Each structure stands twice: as structure tokens, then as C-alpha cells.
Amino acid sequence: MDMDQIKIFCDLAETRSFSKSAARNLISQSAVSQQIKNIELQFKLQLIDRTCRPLALTQAGEIFYQGCKNIYNQYEEMRNQLASFSHQITGSVTIAGIPSIVLYLLQPYIRFYLQHHPNVRLYVEPMRANQAIETVLTDHADIGMVASPKADRRLDIMPFYREKLLLVMHPKHPLASRKKVPIKSIELQPFIHFEKDQPTRKLIDKIFRQYDITVKSIMELDNIETMKRGIEANVGLSILPEPAIKQELQAGTLIARPLAEEDFSRTVGIVFRKGKVFSEPVTRFVNLLKKPLETIVAQLET
Helix, strand or coil: CCHHHHHHHHHHHHHCCHHHHHHHHCCCHHHHHHHHHHHHHHHCCCCEECCCCCCEECHHHHHHHHHHHHHHHHHHHHHHHHHCCCCCCCEEEEEEECHHHHHHHCHHHHHHHHHHCCCEEEEEEECCHHHHHHHHHCCCCCEEEEECCCCCCCEEEEEEEEEEEEEEECCCCHHHHCCCECHHHHCCCEEEEECCCCHHHHHHHHHHHHCCCCCEEEEEECCHHHHHHHHHCCCCEEEEEHHHHHHHHHHCCCEEECECCCCCEEEEEEEEECCCCCCHHHHHHHHHHCCCHHHHHHHHHC
């Protein structure tokens, strides 16, 4: 066995998914499957129960995972110590967060970080907010990025960014001609919602209660990409964070307008397990996140 196989097995054990393990290692699912089969043949043991959804480790697989994890952690520690002699930063950073943050808002920071630390492996895992927090608490991710994070005695929370919330619509929607839209104008309009358990949905519901607004909910989705496609099809309106719709606004497939009553926004927070000691790569990434987004974008452009 080599270190690549050890890492692939650890990733599979932690994600419980061939596709996620493949994404972490920039290889195909079939390559992951073949590597796991090779390990099982070498030890003549079944390590993965493939009949479960999500898949599970067998008893032998649990023992094997703990051993592999210890080996890989020691290997990473050794690499970091050796890298200090050549003044290089090596290691990995794993970020779990909701898709609208890690796939859009975070991207300039990732590009900037990798330009300055090309030897660091950066893993970004989009998931629901509650899953991201659980991933952080179980040490399967170094940090989490969620909207409107709630206080939790197990977590430290660092404010990151305030995202504007805009009313998003099809370019031919009657409200698209306005520069600002009075919130009463969306009364009983067809509306594409986030699912009820999501923090942004709770925030939007709070806004609607504050202004005594009722909309006609026609969809409840947990994926902003699907929500945008519904708006592009002129199925309904929605309220979405500005960074998640920049490409569509530039392409002209969507129109976004602020609500007239006030500038609505949501807080994006960085969460990490209380008492967690960061490695050098993670420390540098967190420190980078303290810089304003505008500064990072400007430096990338130059």
C-alpha cells in the first residue's frame, strides 16, 4: 500500500461516498473503487459494506480506518516538519459549507490562496448547513461556512461577510422595470423558496412576517442552482444572496432588484470546533478570510 491508497480509503470512510472520495482526490469513481478492491484483496478482508446507503465500514474496516488515519496524520506532520526547512507550506485544508458560499463567495479566496501556497491541498465540500456543522464537530473538516450561524457552545464563530439579499426574477417579469421593488409588490406572487429548515428561509420568513407579506409558495428547494433555473423559466420569484447570481446577472438571464424598504442581508460565518488547534495551512487560510473580499478580488485582478 502507498500513501495515496491510504488517503483514498480514509476519505471514503469519512465521506461514505465513492463520488466524494473521488472528488477529494481528483480521480474517477471507478479508480476509487479499484483502489479499495486492491486493498481488500491484499488483506483478504471485506472492509466496505457496499449494500448500505450510504455505504458503511465493516468491523475490520473500522480497525483499518483508524490505523490508516493514524499513519496519514503522522505522514502529514512529518511533511510539514520537513517543509519548514525549505520554507514551504504543505498539508491540507478542508472546508465544508453551504453551496451558495463555497461555490461562489469563497472562490476568490481559494484562487488567491493556491497562488501563494501551491503545495497545499484544498478540499471544498458543499453541503447543507447542519451537515457542515456536524462535519466540523467530528473533525472531518477544519472549518465550516454557513449563513446566519447560531450560537453553539461546541463552536467558535467568526463573522466573515454580509451578503445582500436581492429579489430575483425573469427579465420579462413586470417588476423587472423597477429600480427598487416595494415589498408589498410581491404579495401573493408565485415564489420559489428555500426549504423550511434552512437558515436563509427562516430569515426570509421573518422578513415576510415583519411586513405582513404572504407569497404563493410553488417550490421549496435546498439547491440554489435549481432555484435559479426555476426563475429563468419564469416559474416564480425568489430572494437570493447576490454572490450566487453574479454570472446570471452578467449574462442577462436573471434580473435582481433590492427591496425598497431596507437593505436586507444575511451574515456568513466561519465555524470551527471550540478548542481546535489549526495546522499552519489552516491558520493561513483563516487569516486570509479576515481580509475584505474587495481587497482579494482587486489583488487577483492585478
